Amino acid sequence: MMLTSSHILATWRSGVRGRSFHAVFALGIMLLLCAWLAASFSARQPQAVALDVGLSGIRIGLTLLSLMWVQELVSKEIDRRTVFFVLAYPAPRASYLLGRYLGVMALATAATILLGVTLALIVRLAGGDYQQIHSTLIGWPYVASLAMILLDIALVTAFAFCLASFATSALLPLTLGFGFAIGARALGPVIDFLARGADGDPEFAARYSPIINMVRWFLPDLDRLDLRTWPLYGVAPEWEAVALAALAALVYTGMLLGIAVAAFNRRTFA
Amino acid sequence: MRWLYRSIWIVAALGLLMLHLLVTDALHQQPRHRVQDEMQVYLPRSAQLVSAAGDRYLAANFAVFRAFMVGTHQLQPSTYVVLANLQRDASYFNPGHEDNYYVAAAVLPWNDQVEATQTILANTQLGRPTDALPAFLYGFNQLHFLQDPVGAAKTLQLAAARMPDADTRTSLEAIASRWVTQGDLDEASRLLRIMATQTRDKAFRAYLEKRIARVDLLKQLRMAVAKWQSERGGVPTLEAMVARGYLAGMPVDPLGAEIVLDQQGNPLAVAKKARGGQ
Known part of the structure; x- marks a missing residue:
């Protein structure tokens, strides 16, 4: 337990001292610009568009950041063999891996808070004097959306950790992790599209439905964790579905971390 | 000898300068081929989703931004087909997108894309259950474009039953009864005036x-x-x-x-x- 917490602290320090927080700052500025510009495209709902694009920016930006942290703080340590110094201590390897994971998640949480506050300010300022008819909800609905984005990031990060535990290339967790995130987020809309009859093409639906039904057992449905219709349009989510989605994400994350620890324990470092 | 080299360099530099001025001027006189800014390319929904990193809300925003960038001048009929497809996709990605249904209702049905508009508005009614406008626009299209005043009134009555406040319910029911009795052009003019006052885009x-x-x-x-x-x-x-x-x-x-x-x-x-x- 003590060792895990020291790894969390070491990860946090490495993350803060490294370039990652500069990246968060740069991402924040980019987010600010994108959300601001996006608001000017809107005819009737500038604040909602700023919030919508901003939340997408946070989701994609945090994914890239957390994958970069995994690459920097785990994969490259293995690559450079600096991990040997840590593993030489009489402590389980799991404490290193889980400590690193929780450290990355602490960094991701801090980045979420920073970007979330920045976005809330942009939304307040977006649109100038124009008051949109249906106002956005920058309160608990917004906080809940950010919390669910963080859960989404926790799962994607766990996947990257799983890859890093056995990958021989430092680039693999970054590239495959991002591909996994895209696939898992697109799964929900694809299931929905097929369930609606694939735009009146029953042949297409019949051909791909069995494949997607198979895929959904392996790939998590991260679209379920996106609650933004609540802060955007005031449409509260169905809580049973949200609870199940959160539970499913936690279980999946737990499984991935379990596989990561098992693979890391068995790994032979040459 | 040195003097000769220096003279050659000066002549060459002046020659190049003259050539630069002549070429720049000649190039400026040439007609500039404008890039056709009308939308001709429609990506399948899956490609739109992947290009938005799997984020369906971002995919909806990209589609609506493209729709906005097409402009409001007289477009080719094929462009309206692409626009309708794109906005219909956006309504599947994010049924609650306010700009999407608003712009679609203002542009598409007036350009032979009534069916696509009705799909967009039907999706929006699911995504924005407490917003009366999508149901109103759907009913209006039934009245004006499909010449179905009874169906239009029914749509409004069903929407009225879903509205949380009594004022909206009463207003929708009043409009429903008016639609059965009055001409469609009066209503079209009234609707467009409301839409024009509510937009911020000049x-x-x-x-x-x-x-x-x-x-x-x-x-x-x-x-x-x-x-x-x-x-x-x-x-x-x-x-x-x-x-x-x-x-x-x-x-x-x-x-x-x-x-x-x-x-x-x-x-x-x-x-x-x-x-x-x-």
């Missing part, structure tokens, strides 16, 4: 104002034809109506279409390349 407002002017023009023509028919009988031509003083001059469509009378004497705005729109 170009879009200007477009809506032209639409209002067209609807008002069609309304005046309809009245003039009705007067002709009550006084003289038969179906007039526009030229005859101008000659006999029923119209001050030949009607000019503010959106650049051609104004004609059909065989029953109903005034229509017909696109110059393809027939469609009113």
